[in-house]
Amino acid sequence: MPSASSGSHKAGRTLTVDRVAGGGLAVFAVFVLWQSRALPLGSLANPGPAYMPMALATLLLAAGLAIAILGRDTPGVGSLGFGEWRHAVAIFGACAFAALGLERLGYRLTIFLALLFLLGVVERKRPVVGVVFAVGFAAGTYFLFDTLLRVQLPRGPFGL
Amino acid sequence: MAAALRFVLLAVLGVLVASSLAGAQDAFPSRPITIVAPFPPGGVADLTARPVAAAMEKVLKSPVGVVNKTGAAGAVGMQSVAVAKPDGYTLLLALSSISIIPEADKIFDRKPAFTVDQFAPIALISADPTVLVVPADKPWKSARDFIEDAKNRPGQISFSSSGIYGTLHMAMELLSHGAGIKLRHVPHAGAGPALTAILGGHVDALASGPAVVLPHIKAGKLRALAGWGDKRVAALPDVPTFKELGYPDAEFYIWAGLFAPKATPEGVLTRLRSAVRDAVNDPDFKAAMDKLETPIAFKQGEEFQRFFDADARRLADGVRKVGRIAP
């Protein structure tokens, strides 16, 4: 099977997609094995809390190594399209802010700020549109859940 | 860009100004009270909490809501109230497991999720003794038969429970220690699966709250051998208590009580206590509990404290005796 990228042909040969993936899984498996050693293992007739995690981690280790070894012919890591990573990081940042602020700043304020950020900064929509959307959504979803469905949503210091 | 920023700031300011800031606090309660039920909906805690909330709402003339905060056999909900603001607006409807969980944490050398002295007890609402049930097709006709058989075949008779160190498990453990028998424990993920297991004949015994098993006893699928209470269960008058049979250590109640964070001011606590006392006497509440076949066992103040301490001590002892199950 001819390799896709000719330019990074030589450099990409060592760090193929599957090798990275398989390697990552293998590392995670070793981590789990390491963390399980604090739990009692038990025996085959009476498995302890560590038994199944260790068995699974061993399986994962084997699978990860298999993927890495068989992954010689997959495209190099460089060919992966991570073009949207900045966007993704920004979105993740907004969500993380939401998670942090949900119980501290209250639901409506947090969602308002997060949406404002997403629409205003990330998507570069006009600020009026952003504000209207953010206020509408924050208030609207709050009403839907808190008043109609009676799910208690956290209120922050400003009563929001 | 600067114009946009100004717009955003104005908008935020506008929202803040528009929102009504909380007014000055006057008499308690001036806001809705939340009772945290640390178990999933449909369970004992939940079913007790809702009538209590409804009745208290009538007495306090202020909304009282129930929130289910589940997880870790009740630890999540209990912990959330332990660290909540002690202003009387967050209460806990706890089951007897409140005394078990910190002990279990201790024997695993874990930092306890909460400790019992992080709570101020308000009142006991119900206390159901557990009953020992076996499938109707088993040969044991009385508790004595069961215990005799268990002594002859140590570790052969199996029982299900709602989870290790759970209420149903601890009840059985108290019996085992008191009667000197050894049973085989098959933990399940909750009281529902534990009941299903015995109905399917996959285990030999179960310690259960009476309300849940009554229909099955009446239908002839299960047989009740004895109860863990001080007195016989009203709905099962022919079923003796373990106390009567000579095993006074086997006393266990699945009780439900209302708690507040420890630092709640005394005035607020008094108000809450009197509210609960009135709520328990409310006819609607009584009717609701009747439907659930759960007798109201109201205790307050000194009485509750004594009951709670004795129960906590018993359970802590039991947990320590069980210790860690070494595989």
Add this chain to the structure above:
Amino acid sequence: MLETLHNLAVGFSVALSPSVLLYAFVGCVIGTLVGVLPGVGPLAGISLLLPATFGMDATRAIVMLAGIYYGAMYGGSTTSILMRIPGEAASVMTCIDGYAMARKGRAGAALAIAAVGSYVAGTVSVVGLMLLAPPLAAFALRFGPPEYFALLLFGLLVLAYMSAGSMVKSLAMAVLGLLLGMVGIDQMSGYFRFAYGVVELGDGLGVVPVAVGLFGLAEILATAGQAVQPKVIEPKLRELLPSRAEWREAAGPIGRGTVLGFLVGIIPGSAHIISSFVSYALEKKLSRRPQEFGHGAVAGVAGPESANNAATSGAFVPMLALGVPSGPIPAVMLAAMMVHGVSPGPLLIRQQPELFWGFVASMYVGNLVLLILNLPLVGIFVNLLRVPYPYLYPAILTFSILGVYAVNGSVVDVWIMLGMGVLGYVLRKLSFETAPIVLGVVLAPMIELALRQSLAMSDGHYGIFFQRPIAATLLVVGLGMMLLSLRTFIRRGLDWRARMALAEKGES
């Protein structure tokens, strides 16, 4: 038979009385709404409305709560198809082919097939409930820990059939999911595993945050920043409903999904998600064009959707026939019954015929109501796709965070969702499938518990699995299937090597 019809007539007279009808309708509407919202599932919906039912009489209350339950199953497919976010955990499988169909412009068809499939499944399984409840329930009770273990192992083997790409990769994802499912309190020994002091992780990561994160958030992270937004082909009005060919394709899967879902649903303790996974794998195995799966196969929507609706009715069988809670949702409904003074138990059908038959009849009615509700809504929902993506995805994000938070009022769940979102994003880039992870997270605690319970029951002897007829049968069948699939794998491997040899000969 005559008695059944007579009882059914009584039931219908109860169910069609205006007030009961109203409550069924209200329940269905709320259920659909709850199902459409990501994360918030039927359990949350029922728990929310349980207190509101305290003032009503028992039949109305149960009818409304049941309406929420199966309404949520209808609604769950909507977000799955339109936005690849599972409306509730059991709709995860619909996300895969449903969304692919939507991308091809067949969103209306997918929604319609899901609605009709759910209707057929719901109605047929109610018939099953009606005619066969007591004997089925007795059979279901015979499923103890050894039988669960055999059944769940069987479900794991199903994962082998789900691999669209490399088998090793799917296996790795399944194992990863199983490992993630190990987080939490070990039910057998009381140890906290991999929780690092966070009490909220005591019950595990939770399938809702995992599913919404892996599918919903990962999707958004991957597509929001694309220079060219994925063009969703906007369907014309004519093309809103499925073509005749599509209906033909859907018929078989609907039938099979119904039977499968119903059977899985009657087993106490089985999760609905298992029925949709098994249905998907079954359809893929039986399909003449298995390579279509993952790219918009009609059977990939029809089968799982029917299965999870049938499982809903199946879950009522042990609940009504024996008073046994077959899962968290029937447990809440049993509690609702108790609160209203109806004591659930084996004698329920005999002692409370109006309740049982009224309930059964209301399920017929409810399913019909939902079909009528959902089909016209297809047009409205499809128009949601016209909303420009930069506005759509913040809305989706809000609902996802809200939904995940609302399940248990816990911010930890939101963090889990975020973490799984990143994981899903990375895995997509590395071309791994994420569906097996969700199945693994659901199955892992169940299968481990079943194994260790069985060993506790038998005092450590593995023979228990073969001494019990149901467990033994399931294991043998499962092993047989595994060997068969191994045979095709080996044959495929030999073919591959032969092809490689030919290719090399050709090149040289």
